[in-house]
Amino acid sequence: MRRDVRFAAAARDDGIRKIAKITWQAGLIGLVSSGLIALAFDMHATAQSSGGSGGGSISVPGQPPGQGQGTGTVTSGGS
Amino acid sequence: MTADADTGTFRVFGTTAVLLVTEPGSLSLARSIADSELAAVDQACSRFRPDSELSILNDSDGSPTPVSQLFGQLIEAALRAARLTSGTVDPTCGLALAAIGYDRDFADVKAGGDGPGDAAGGAGQVSAAGRVPGWQTVRFDPGRRLVQLVDGAQLDLGATAKAWAADRCARIISERTGCGVLVSLGGDIAVAGPAPAGGWQVRVTDDHAAGPEAPGQTVTISSGGLATSSTTVRSWHSGGQRMHHIIDPATGQPASSCWRTVSVAAGNCVDANTASTAAIIHGEAALPWLRDAGLPARLVARDGTVQTTAGWPTSVRAGGRQ
Numbered sequence: 001m002r003r004d005v006r007f008a009a010a011a012r013d014d015g016i017r018k019i020a021k022i023t024w025q026a027g028l029i030g031l032v033s034s035g036l037i038a039l040a041f042d043m044h045a046t047a048q049s050s051g052g053s054g055g056g057s058i059s060v061p062g063q064p065p066g067q068g069q070g071t072g073t074v075t076s077g078g079s
Numbered sequence: 080m081t082a083d084a085d086t087g088t089f090r091v092f093g094t095t096a097v098l099l100v101t102e103p104g105s106l107s108l109a110r111s112i113a114d115s116e117l118a119a120v121d122q123a124c125s126r127f128r129p130d131s132e133l134s135i136l137n138d139s140d141g142s143p144t145p146v147s148q149l150f151g152q153l154i155e156a157a158l159r160a161a162r163l164t165s166g167t168v169d170p171t172c173g174l175a176l177a178a179i180g181y182d183r184d185f186a187d188v189k190a191g192g193d194g195p196g197d198a199a200g201g202a203g204q205v206s207a208a209g210r211v212p213g214w215q216t217v218r219f220d221p222g223r224r225l226v227q228l229v230d231g232a233q234l235d236l237g238a239t240a241k242a243w244a245a246d247r248c249a250r251i252i253s254e255r256t257g258c259g260v261l262v263s264l265g266g267d268i269a270v271a272g273p274a275p276a277g278g279w280q281v282r283v284t285d286d287h288a289a290g291p292e293a294p295g296q297t298v299t300i301s302s303g304g305l306a307t308s309s310t311t312v313r314s315w316h317s318g319g320q321r322m323h324h325i326i327d328p329a330t331g332q333p334a335s336s337c338w339r340t341v342s343v344a345a346g347n348c349v350d351a352n353t354a355s356t357a358a359i360i361h362g363e364a365a366l367p368w369l370r371d372a373g374l375p376a377r378l379v380a381r382d383g384t385v386q387t388t389a390g391w392p393t394s395v396r397a398g399g400r401q
Contacts, residue, residue: 078309
């Protein structure tokens with residue numbers, strides 16, 4: 001094979017390796033970034049839902065009321 | 080009251096407040112905190128105090144108005160309630176309430192004295208308020224703490240402020256004293272900290288002031304909030320018609336509901352009161368709405384028939400004892 005052809009092939013292979021490396025790096029950065037964004041969204045959503053009255057829906061009680069006995073300590077009614 | 084809780088009862092916001100703590104020695108500090116917090120809330124959002132932030136905002140003619148951090152939080156809570164109920168619980172019902180005669184302290188409304196409400200509606204007449212402007216007309220910039228009311232909107236935070244204040248008081252008192260706390264503001268109940276053994280015993284009934292012997296049901300809660308909305312208590316007559324304070328935003332008139340009283344338990348008191356108010360306005364649609372939301376509730380129909388949702392203890396007729 002002529003020397004200039006071998007040089008051109010080597011240069012082409014070298015270029016392909018560089019492009020592949022850049023592509024892998026870009027993909028890795030994208031993966032990490034998307035992970036961080038997802039984590040941030042998750043933390044934001046958790047903060048919203050655990051903030052008592054700050055969530056995106058009416059909060060349900062930890063457990064429903066139980067059956068009480070007698071007349072009760074305090075009264076809940078219209079006011 | 081239970082043997083392991085100490086209690087204090089006082090008047091605030093034109094209604095009865097009850098404060099319970101699991102450590103008797105903490106009651107004095109708890110009361111002091113409650114007095115301070117409730118005074119601040121009253122200064123922020125009383126509709127009947129000309130010097131309140133709410134009155135100043137309602138008189139602003141649509142100009143952007145700076146608000147305190149506390150008032151901003153109260154407005155945010157009201158807008159959140161509107162958003163979560165798709166506008167069923169709407170804070171822009173200030174004019175509608177005034178139009179039906181509720182334009183001054185309720186004791187004066189009940190007494191039937193002369194007031195702007197009578198004048199606005201004409202002698203013996205009730206103004207046809209129509210649909211309220213809607214919560215979307217409230218422009219709130221939390222960063223700059225500026226509020227602007229457009230389209231002539233007037234705010235009333237009655238559906239959320241009292242419950243929000245109960246949540247705030249319970250949380251702060253529990254943090255400061257380290258004990259279990261129950262705060263009831265006119266029957267809007269918030270609890271925080273460790274509950275007494277067996278939970279807080281709450282009597283749910285039509286009227287919060289009726290006392291523990293009133294017909295109803297006794298339930299227990301250990302966390303979050305429990306609130307009751309009713310058309311039977313804060314009611315009056317105007318223009319020959321019976322009025323109450325729960326406004327249907329679609330009509331600007333008192334909600335015509337198949338329920339007379341609805342109690343809801345939720346993760347906090349303001350959410351419980353948001354849901355109980357919305358349920359009154361929803362009428363028959365309240366049952367599937369509450370079930371879908373997973374909210375335990377007790378709904379009393381006009382004839383006393385009781386329905387429950389989402390794990391609320393089985394009940395009987397409202398007139399019965401349980």
